[in-house]
Structures are given as structure tokens and as C-alpha cells.
Amino acid sequence: MGDRYLRHKSVPVYDDDDAVLDEIDGKRTYDVQDKLNSIKYNADLLLDLEGSDVTFERIQRVGLTHPIRIKNKDGLGLTVPDSSNFSVSNVRAMVGSRRMVDVMECKTQRALEMSMRDFEQYFEGKDRRHIYNVISLEFSQSRLESLVQRPKLIDCLDWIDLVWPQHLKLNQIEQTNKLVHMKYPKVQKYCLMSVAGCYTDFHIDFGGTSVWYHILKGGKVFWLIEPTNENLSLYERWTMSGSQGDIFFGDMVSTCQRIELKAGNSLIIPSGWIHAVHTPLDSIVFGGNFLHSFNIPMQLRIAQVEERLHVPNRFRFPFFSEVLWYALERYVHCFTGNNYLTEEYQSKNLGNSKVNTEEKENKEYVHLTPFEYKGLQKMIETLEYIPKNKQNVPEGIIGAEELLEAAKKLLYNHSGDDHELAITGKAKAFWPAVHRPDAAKAIRKPKPYNSTPAYKKPSGTGRVRRVRCKQCEACLRDDCMECAFCKDMRKHGGPGTMKQTCIMRRCLNPILPSTVKDDSIIESPTVPTPPVVESPAPKPGKRGRKRAGSNESDVTVKVTKVEPEIFPEEESPPPRPIVPRVFVTRVPANELSRYAIRPAEPAAESDDFPNAKAWQQVVKYLSHQELVNCMLVCKDFLRWCGAPSLWSKIDLTDATISSSMLQTLVRRAPTSLNLSQTNLRYKQLLWLIERSPALRELYLVRCSWASVAALGTAACPPLRLLDLSWTSGFTDSHLKQLLSTPSDARPGQKMTHTRLRFCKDLNLTGTDITDLGVKLITNTLPHLKSLNVSFCPITDEGFQTILNPSCSGQYMLTTVVAQHCAKLTDTALDTTTKMLEITEIDLRGCEEISTEACSAFVDRSKLNLEIFDLFVIVGV
Numbered sequence: 001m002g003d004r005y006l007r008h009k010s011v012p013v014y015d016d017d018d019a020v021l022d023e024i025d026g027k028r029t030y031d032v033q034d035k036l037n038s039i040k041y042n043a044d045l046l047l048d049l050e051g052s053d054v055t056f057e058r059i060q061r062v063g064l065t066h067p068i069r070i071k072n073k074d075g076l077g078l079t080v081p082d083s084s085n086f087s088v089s090n091v092r093a094m095v096g097s098r099r100m101v102d103v104m105e106c107k108t109q110r111a112l113e114m115s116m117r118d119f120e121q122y123f124e125g126k127d128r129r130h131i132y133n134v135i136s137l138e139f140s141q142s143r144l145e146s147l148v149q150r151p152k153l154i155d156c157l158d159w160i161d162l163v164w165p166q167h168l169k170l171n172q173i174e175q176t177n178k179l180v181h182m183k184y185p186k187v188q189k190y191c192l193m194s195v196a197g198c199y200t201d202f203h204i205d206f207g208g209t210s211v212w213y214h215i216l217k218g219g220k221v222f223w224l225i226e227p228t229n230e231n232l233s234l235y236e237r238w239t240m241s242g243s244q245g246d247i248f249f250g251d252m253v254s255t256c257q258r259i260e261l262k263a264g265n266s267l268i269i270p271s272g273w274i275h276a277v278h279t280p281l282d283s284i285v286f287g288g289n290f291l292h293s294f295n296i297p298m299q300l301r302i303a304q305v306e307e308r309l310h311v312p313n314r315f316r317f318p319f320f321s322e323v324l325w326y327a328l329e330r331y332v333h334c335f336t337g338n339n340y341l342t343e344e345y346q347s348k349n350l351g352n353s354k355v356n357t358e359e360k361e362n363k364e365y366v367h368l369t370p371f372e373y374k375g376l377q378k379m380i381e382t383l384e385y386i387p388k389n390k391q392n393v394p395e396g397i398i399g400a401e402e403l404l405e406a407a408k409k410l411l412y413n414h415s416g417d418d419h420e421l422a423i424t425g426k427a428k429a430f431w432p433a434v435h436r437p438d439a440a441k442a443i444r445k446p447k448p449y450n451s452t453p454a455y456k457k458p459s460g461t462g463r464v465r466r467v468r469c470k471q472c473e474a475c476l477r478d479d480c481m482e483c484a485f486c487k488d489m490r491k492h493g494g495p496g497t498m499k500q501t502c503i504m505r506r507c508l509n510p511i512l513p514s515t516v517k518d519d520s521i522i523e524s525p526t527v528p529t530p531p532v533v534e535s536p537a538p539k540p541g542k543r544g545r546k547r548a549g550s551n552e553s554d555v556t557v558k559v560t561k562v563e564p565e566i567f568p569e570e571e572s573p574p575p576r577p578i579v580p581r582v583f584v585t586r587v588p589a590n591e592l593s594r595y596a597i598r599p600a601e602p603a604a605e606s607d608d609f610p611n612a613k614a615w616q617q618v619v620k621y622l623s624h625q626e627l628v629n630c631m632l633v634c635k636d637f638l639r640w641c642g643a644p645s646l647w648s649k650i651d652l653t654d655a656t657i658s659s660s661m662l663q664t665l666v667r668r669a670p671t672s673l674n675l676s677q678t679n680l681r682y683k684q685l686l687w688l689i690e691r692s693p694a695l696r697e698l699y700l701v702r703c704s705w706a707s708v709a710a711l712g713t714a715a716c717p718p719l720r721l722l723d724l725s726w727t728s729g730f731t732d733s734h735l736k737q738l739l740s741t742p743s744d745a746r747p748g749q750k751m752t753h754t755r756l757r758f759c760k761d762l763n764l765t766g767t768d769i770t771d772l773g774v775k776l777i778t779n780t781l782p783h784l785k786s787l788n789v790s791f792c793p794i795t796d797e798g799f800q801t802i803l804n805p806s807c808s809g810q811y812m813l814t815t816v817v818a819q820h821c822a823k824l825t826d827t828a829l830d831t832t833t834k835m836l837e838i839t840e841i842d843l844r845g846c847e848e849i850s851t852e853a854c855s856a857f858v859d860r861s862k863l864n865l866e867i868f869d870l871f872v873i874v875g876v
Helices: 018-025 032-037 056-062 088-095 116-124 152-157 166-170 229-241 296-308 320-336 343-349 357-362 370-385 400-413 437-442 484-488 612-619 624-631 635-641 659-668 682-690 705-712 732-738 771-780 796-803 851-860
Strands: 068-070 100-105 110-115 132-138 190-194 199-203 210-225 257-262 266-269 274-290 649-651 672-674 697-699 721-723 761-763 786-788 815-817 840-842 865-868 872-875
Touching (some): 100 116, 110 116, 116 132, 166 343, 229 274, 296 370, 320 400, 370 400, 612 635, 624 635, 659 682, 682 705
Parallel strands (some): 721 761, 786 815
Antiparallel strands (some): 068 266, 100 110, 190 274, 210 257, 840 872, 865 872
8 A cells, every 4th residue: 555644634614505405414413422421320330350350260250241340450461661651652663654454434433444654643633623533453573562462361362362273463564454464463563643533433342252341541431231132133233224423322220330541551351342432632542452261152143243234345354154163173182182174274373283192081080160161152052053165164174063062062071060170370272382493584684784795696587677568558648647647747737746647648568678689598598608718817006997988999808718616604705706707888969869769579370461440440339259269269259359448338237246347447447337136245346436437327136235435446447338237235324435535536636526527417316315315316416417316215305405415506407217216206396497408307206296296397387398198298
């Protein structure tokens, strides 16, 4: 990712439609300060303990069911930097200025992305018009990791350390939380940086994980709600209602406790607890998430809640199902000695430690705590009843069904375990301590500062940057004047900071520069070797270099090749032999060619062979499938049939989108693309539209909002037609996000309008758009000519807004399709219209609209209209 600078939006101009925008925006309608001053939230749910009392034996005895506050970290085993000289600048220096972090805008609870450098400037600056909160900076594998040590209790509980294959964790290199580079659930150490006034609404941590916090600077205020059956049901309804900005969830439940944490305090929140957080002072907090064996049923239940709420994968616990399998395998192995790991995972995690039969018989009997027994029982039931295609058995596990049977047998044998004997202060499932030589190899040892490098033969395979071919369509094209790079160029009035070529002018066939020569190609055995002339050794005492005169310009001196000697490692190599200067034949300047021209490739076509333009006139009559078949003939056919002019319209309905297919779409550069009913994901669509500036028509019928959301970014091309029919979960707030000014504009981009401003045809059939969304469309899309809101829950007021909007300026809408809108009645047509030219108003299927109302509308209108097919009003 490139650097992005934080820009505040321009001051909005308020008008009569502000109430509509605020209602869609999701801003809070209650005052958090009132909730801070209220004496209502005084339940007794918190345990105050000393650091020495928070032990693993206590968890084995009573479990981890209530939040624990530790006011002093002494005895807790926690290590953090000194708060007096630690700031956000230190965090930025240790994780990197370009590290991108997820930032939450607290007023709207909207997620943004910002670099650490930008957030540091914001945090230490005075401009606090927007309240930004960083709650998900995971800093493992960074220099900050060594300065923060979790409480000892967490190390004894965390499944990531106890059951996840340790060689995968050792192989983790990437610092960020990109799932594609993640080799283990990277959620153990977070740094939270919040300015005063930050507020995070009620939530449950992903996967039902427990959380530990330590306040290094500032302070926090928590509202805690116990995860009872009633409270969890209320939480689901509150989340799905979309009224989070109107209702404070603490007022919906019977018991809620507000607690305050000051600098130096620590807090442990158990699994499933619903909590909200307020920041009264600028704060720096360290924390982390962890799964453990003493509240497995709640962890599984929260995962099911996330499934019902359709939480996106990026906001869930990574590798949640895989962790369950590894935890079950560790319990079975540690209690029975049976192994269900692949040979590779055994060698890298168990080494040569094998348990023989005698050791199994003499092994001391280990008791399970009731918390572990009930948790394993629930885990087996969950894994057993999950469909096989969703079990996500990790690659390190073999024989998943046998593992489940062995776990059932284990529980049967331990059904009568004694709770007191199970309190040992040690974890029951873990990895044995194994010496891993590969881990030492993975650590890169720094070279001595003044070490002398060994002799290395000069390499002739240096990396060379390719140049334009100056022949393809992209090279011959002018700047588009629309992309971010064009607007950044100095010649077009930009700052010139990006230094990139136009997106439309990216060469399709870059070639090596003419100055690059490959010795393996130039030196041919057919070329005779020139004679070797040995030059005399230089005279001692004369170090001066004689400059070659004009009479020496035609003389070429060849020297013998000096073979490098092999010196022993103990001795330093002797001084490099003095090589005589080589004189190169000079050519007069007037004989040099002005340009370096590469020799043309031999023509493979005869004079009577048709040229490319002639072939394109032939292949333009072929279908896309026939073009694909022709591409397999030869390279010429591949080039001719791959011309973008032949692929202006591409239909991939019901196709399975892959990475190779996306690359092909970018090469074809279509202007009309149909991706309806595909498995398209957010990152795929974002990657595609960033590289398709020529796209003008996009069909995304029956796709999910999770993927369609990519159109709300600055990378969206200026679409003329957008079809979002039957998009699942598409509401007014999502429409507001699409039609808002993108917040991720790059340096040089000054956006004041939505990227869909020039859209002329918008199809929202079957979505959940209401009157608020209709009003937003008429105010933000001035060039819209056709609007389809069929099967949408709009009312008479919304339809009247379409016919007679409150926007100023010329109204260009000509076609309105509102079929099967059950809430429309005759009142919808009791208005005049601003539509200058009506092509069609389709009201078929609206049972509450009569033909008399349609006739009255036609008679009342000043336009030349007539009724076609009873409920279709067309212009003549």
C-alpha cells in the first residue's frame, strides 16, 4: 500500500435534506456524557484482585466467568514500557511509518484506514474535528513486541501458545494482519491509541475471545454486561435492528456496570461479555485476545452469533475452526499418547519424542476440570455436526473422524474425574519443549560492521527496468485526464508527487532497453576470438595515468584474462593485480545514430499475408467462445483476437471468478461487464475496478453488499450504468455509503462528489431502499435518466419525490420503473412532475394503483403522454 495523507472533508452546505442524511448516516442521537453521569449502571459484576491472586490455579478452581480488575501490575507478570517516556511516536518508530492501521471514526462508528505516520500527526496535533480511534494495531513480529510481556496467566491459558503448531508461529514474518500472509491467529498483542472523547459502542470480541487490557497512559470507562441468554438475544436484535445510534444498549438490559480504569490498571474480560468503552483522556493501552479451555461453550456460542449476524470474515477470529481441531488433537495426544498429526507436523513440533507402550502405562493419571470436560463435550458436538465442507480441518490433522472418536472415548474415561485433583497449576494440553534447529536457521544474524566481503564473481544478471514498446495501443494513446496519476502530473496542474504514468497508457508489451546486452547471446562460437596482446608491466614509481591522444583513437589493446586465485580463509587475499587500461575504439560524433534502435524482428509474414487490421475485420463477427478458440492457433491470432475492441461487452453470469479470470478482464479492458450471480468478493472487485478505468457499465445482480461496497472507494470508474438488482442486505445506509464522497482519495485527488455522479441508468430492483434512499438519489445523481425501484418498499411520498424532487437545476430523469411496489397507492400520482421528457413510467403489479389515477395523471400533465397496457405511461 502506498502512503496516504489524512484529509478532512470540506465543510458541508446544510439544507432542508440534512435530516435525511443524518438519519442515514447512523450518527448517535443520545449523549454519551449523560451515560457517564448516570447512576443507573451500578451492578456488582466486577472482581477486584491483587496481581498475585490472579493465578492459573484460581482459574482451574473457579473458572473465568467474571471480569477482573487489577489496580497494580505487581505480581501479575506483566511487562510494559515506561509510561513517562513512551508515546505514539515510539509506536510509530517501532512498527513503521507506512504501517496501515484500521481507524474508527467515533461519531458514526465508521471504519477507515490510515498510516501510522498520519495518525501520529493527528494524535499529536490540535485538529480534533474528527475523533479517531485505533483499536486493532497488532504489533507481534515488530520491535515493539519485545517491550510488552503479557500477564503470566494469559500465557498459561492462550490456545495459540498451547495448541497451535509452533513451527507455523515461528515462520510468521509479515507484521500486518493480512490473512493471506498469516500463519497463526495473530491477535495476541494489540496497541490501542485513542484521543479524548473516543467511544466504541457495545460489542462482543470476535470468536468469543477473552481480553486483557493494561492502561499505560490516560484512562478508560467500561460498561459491562453479562452474557446471559436473555442479554445475548437482546444483543442480536439490537445489532440487526440498525438502531445502534438511537438506543444505548445498556438501557435495554436489566443489569449493567460502569467501571473506570486509570493509568496502571489492568482488566481481564471473560468470553462473551458485552461491553462498550469511552476514553476520557488521550490514552495508550496494551491488550490482546485469547481463546482458552475454561469457557469453550461460550466461545462456540459467540461464533454462532457471528454466523447469524453475517459478520464479515475479516472481523472474525482468524482460523477459528482450525484452532478447535488442534485443541482437540492436543488433548487426545497429551492424555492418550495417540497422534493425529501428519509426519511433517510431527517432526517439526514433536521432534523425536515418541511415547512407547511402557511410558503410556506408567504415565500418571491426569484429571480434567469440570470446565474443560463440559467444553470438550460441546466442542465435539459442534465439530461433529458441522457439514464436512465447512469443517475446515487443518492440513496438519489426519483422520478427523478417528480424532473425534478418540476424543469421545477420552471423555468417557474421564467422566468421573475429581475437581480438586485437577487443580495442578499446569496446562493439560500443550506442546512438548522440542529443540528446533530450523528455528535457529530462520533467525538472520547481522554481519559485522567492518567485515570484509568474500570474493564474488561479478554477476551479469542484474535487474533491468523495461521500457515502452511505443507500438501498442496504450503507448499511442493520450492521457485520459481522469485518473489520479493524470491529475497529479505537473503538466496537468497537479503537485507531481506520484510520478506515475496514466493508467490508460500503461504499456501492454514492455521491452528491454536497447543498451542491454546479454553476453551469452552476443558471444557466439562462430565469431573468432581476437588476438591477445600482453601489455608490459607498469614501471615502479609512476602512478600517473597518461591520457590517450587523438592518434590513439584507432588502437585497441586487449589484455589477458586474469583468473582469480583461491585463498585460504585464514589468510587475507593479496592485493588485487594492476590491470592495464583498455582503450576502446572511438567513433566520430557525426557518425553516431541519433537514437538507439533495436534491430527489427524478422518478418514472419509474406507480402500477400493479410495484415492485423484486415484480420480484425474478419474476427469481429466471431463470438467470444470462438475468439478464445482462435487464440489457441498462434501468437498472431492471439494478438488479433485479444484486441480490446472485440471485448467491449463481457458477460460472466453464473461464472466462478478466479484470479486468472480477473487478469484476463484487465487485459481485455471491457466497457460493459456483467458479473451477476458470481462468487465475487470485495477484494476482487476492488482490484478489478482499480485497473479498469474504461469500464462504463457494470451488472452485479444478486451479489452481496460485502462485495458491492468496493464501489464506494475512490477507485470506482465513472460508471454510466449500474445494476444492483436483488443485492442482498442493501439498505439506505449502504446506498449513502456508495453515493458519498470517497474518503480514501490519494494525494493529488480532490474529490467533492461521488464517483457515481455521472450515472445515467440505476437499477435497484429487489433491494431494501426506502423513501430516504430515493430522496438521496434525486439529490446526488443529477445526470440520472433511468431509475428502477421495482419490488422496493417505497411509499407514495417516495414516488412523489421521484416525480417532483426538491433538487435545483434541470431534472434529466425520463424513465421510472416501479413494478410490484406494494406500498404505492393512487396518492403517488397526485402530483405534478419536473420530468421534462417522460419516456416510460411503469407501474405494473402495483395492486393499489387504479387505471383512473393513471388517466388523471396523464390528463393533468402538460406533456404528451398516453397509457399503454393499463399501468404503463409512455411519452408520445
